[in-house]
Amino acid sequence: MLSQRCVDLGTAPSVIRELFEYGKLRAKEVGADKVFDFSIGNPSVPPPHEVQETLARLLTTVDPLTLHGYTSAQGDLAVREQLAASLSKRFGHEYTASQLYLTVGAAAALCCVFHALTVPGDEYILFAPYFPEYKVFIEGAGARVNILPPQYPDFQIDLNALEAAVNEHTKAVLINSPNNPSGAVYTPETLNALGKLLEDKSRQYGHPIYLISDEPYRELTYDSVTTPWTPDFYRDTIVCYSYSKSLSLPGERIGYVLVGRSVTDSETVYAAVAGAGRTLGYVNAPSLFQRVAATCDGLRADVGVYAENRRLLTEELGKLGYDTAHPPQGTFYYFLPTLEPDDVAFCQQAKALDLLLVPGSGFGAPGYARLSFCVPTDRIRGAIPGFHALAQRYGR
Numbered sequence: 001m002l003s004q005r006c007v008d009l010g011t012a013p014s015v016i017r018e019l020f021e022y023g024k025l026r027a028k029e030v031g032a033d034k035v036f037d038f039s040i041g042n043p044s045v046p047p048p049h050e051v052q053e054t055l056a057r058l059l060t061t062v063d064p065l066t067l068h069g070y071t072s073a074q075g076d077l078a079v080r081e082q083l084a085a086s087l088s089k090r091f092g093h094e095y096t097a098s099q100l101y102l103t104v105g106a107a108a109a110l111c112c113v114f115h116a117l118t119v120p121g122d123e124y125i126l127f128a129p130y131f132p133e134y135k136v137f138i139e140g141a142g143a144r145v146n147i148l149p150p151q152y153p154d155f156q157i158d159l160n161a162l163e164a165a166v167n168e169h170t171k172a173v174l175i176n177s178p179n180n181p182s183g184a185v186y187t188p189e190t191l192n193a194l195g196k197l198l199e200d201k202s203r204q205y206g207h208p209i210y211l212i213s214d215e216p217y218r219e220l221t222y223d224s225v226t227t228p229w230t231p232d233f234y235r236d237t238i239v240c241y242s243y244s245k246s247l248s249l250p251g252e253r254i255g256y257v258l259v260g261r262s263v264t265d266s267e268t269v270y271a272a273v274a275g276a277g278r279t280l281g282y283v284n285a286p287s288l289f290q291r292v293a294a295t296c297d298g299l300r301a302d303v304g305v306y307a308e309n310r311r312l313l314t315e316e317l318g319k320l321g322y323d324t325a326h327p328p329q330g331t332f333y334y335f336l337p338t339l340e341p342d343d344v345a346f347c348q349q350a351k352a353l354d355l356l357l358v359p360g361s362g363f364g365a366p367g368y369a370r371l372s373f374c375v376p377t378d379r380i381r382g383a384i385p386g387f388h389a390l391a392q393r394y395g396r
């Protein structure tokens with residue numbers, strides 16, 4: 001007997017992966033320049049030059065046995081000190097090394113937190129649209145997921161729905177801003193109201209209801225939008241971060257959990273996160289990239305290409321009759337209202353024209369399609385005739 005859950009997860013690829021694999025096969029059939037793959041969120045701009053420079057410096061100046069050796073389980077102390085200083089400076093708090101736990105990207109950060117917090121019967125609340133792996137991570141930690149419907153069209157938080165959903169089993173609320181897939185950035189007003197609601201509910205139920213803030217897109221914002229610092233709005237906030245998107249390093253697997261001093265019983269929560277890391281067999285986050293992250297924290301890859309792609313999509317799709325009234329404020333995803341209510345059918349129509357879009361219902365938000373625009377700008381230009389043909393199918 002095997003774990004049927006694991007067999008199922010290992011057998012069925014995610015909708016996104018399936019589409020991505022299809023795109024590769026299709027490109028072999030008809031030529032790569034004729035397939036317009038907007039399925040996956042793999043950064044398409046190189047890391048900032050400081051990453052290469054730091055790597056070169058580390059490789060030539062640090063003893064290889066140290067550089068490639070095991071570090072402390074929670075991350076090298078000097079790395080955590082450097083990172084704590086950087087975060088303190090950037091966000092105006094006094095963070096210390098003992099509050100940071102370095103992880104194998106945001107995915108591991110989240111899994112460590114879910115495993116650390118969960119006791120039988122626990123429930124986590126999250127808001128659609130959401131990153132589909134959340135369900136896998138939370139259920140893998142033995143908890144239930146309660147997904148609240150999207151608030152169209154701004155994709156902020158429906159506080160009335162949250163008020164009704166929180167109950168004595170709620171262990172935490174999970175947010176992701178800038179949001180994959182909607183591109184929404186939660187406003188200070190939204191976060192303020194969320195913080196107040198969670199304070200009231202924590203008091204009512206006599207235990208903290210944590211806020212888990214998943215922030216891999218924190219630095220990827222457009223126009224004058226910036227991402228508010230979530231711990232400013234609610235004391236029991238645990239931050240999960242990753243350098244995958246900001247520094248274009250998704251394959252290097254580096255991120256962190258931050259359990260600030262304001263979190264109730266913060267030292268015990270931190271110890272539980274470290275214990276979860278042991279349970280899950282992470283040992284320590286990649287040693288070389290811990291050091292890169294500490295040096296390059298706060299930098300971001302050149303988002304000029306993403307900004308240009310976003311502008312092009314807004315203008316060109318708008319001209320063709322698509323609703324581009326709410327361009328993403330952050331991330332590199334465009335969440336486009338579909339031209340028929342059935343987003344799966346719409347994405348099938350798009351696929352027939354070699355435009356690979358992910359249906360919003362896979363993220364819990366039907367009526368939308370997600371386009372990853374972390375692609376070469378030429379792919380967007382090349383796709384416009386296809387989008388035109390698609391619009392024509394719907395009489396636009």
Ligand code: PLP
Pocket residue numbers: 041104105106107108131176180214216241242243244250254255
């Ligand atoms: N959270 C969100 C919202 C994501 O979009 C992703 C990756 O795409 C992750 C977490 C996982 O990021 P990482 O590569 O750091 O594990």
